[in-house]
Amino acid sequence: MKFDAENDTGALGKLPPAVKLLALFVLSILLFATTSPSVLIPAASLVLIGSLLLCPSAVWQWLRSWVLLFTIAVVVGWTAYAQSLDAALVTFTRLTTLTLLATLVTTTTRIAEFIDTITTLARPLERIGIGNARDIGLAIGLAIRFIPEVQARYQSIADAHRARGLKMRLSTVIGPMVIGTLQNAEEIANAIDARGIRATKTHDQT
Known part of the structure; x- marks a missing residue:
């Protein structure tokens, strides 16, 4: 995953990092709120098509992340063996969609912006003494x-x-x-x- 927003990130590159992180958080919850392939597969297709249209470089970076894809393959294979093919399909759809969304966020967000946003979001934790x-x-x-x-x-x-x-x-x-x-x-x-x-x-x- 490339973590520097470069020249052509389109409208996504102009969005505030907090908005993208919030969208990633909400979409992650929605992905795990259902186990229906009839919902997850269209959702995954929309994310893929949207990524190709808005930021093709994010899809390329995702496809190049062989360690990530290998890990997904291992998890999906184990799920198919230990549970069922339907459960494996749900796991595959969730993980690929979630990781592609995460790649889309990191590709269109500069490292300095990302650190500043996480720091701001972590301020409440600092106030209650959990961490800096x-x-x-x-x-x-x-x-x-x-x-x-x-x-x-x-x-x-x-x-x-x-x-x-x-x-x-x-x-x-x-x-x-x-x-x-x-x-x-x-x-x-x-x-x-x-x-x-x-x-x-x-x-x-x-």
Whole structure:
């Protein structure tokens, strides 16, 4: 999932992030409020058609999220085995629709806007002492930010293997993946320190 709204996100890119997150929340509840395939399948079709019309790049990013799609396939397969094909169809429709909607939101929302929105929404939690709103917004934003980074890094390693005629093995993939991810995490930590976020937090606590 690409998490930077770029040039052509259409009307969705202009909507406030809070509106998109609220719509995602409401639609998620509606998806799980019914178990009827006759309702879920048309709903999924409308979401897919709407995504293709409003932001085709979101559909492309969703299709490229092989880890996400593989996870859905595993869950659906287990549901079919443990319950029934009808239950598997409901699970498949719900998960694909929900993840496509989430991809649509993240593709059309800039990371800074997303973090600011989550921080604002988390203010009530901070008032009752559950957590720091700024930390919650930053943590959620960075977690989502790392999803496409890890996926892109894996794809880069896979391309390098193919270019050298090598087979993909866990022993030759896990090292570069871990090192690259740690380097990226260090760069983000340095950027946070450069903006004085953690220093400001320490100062506020004192």
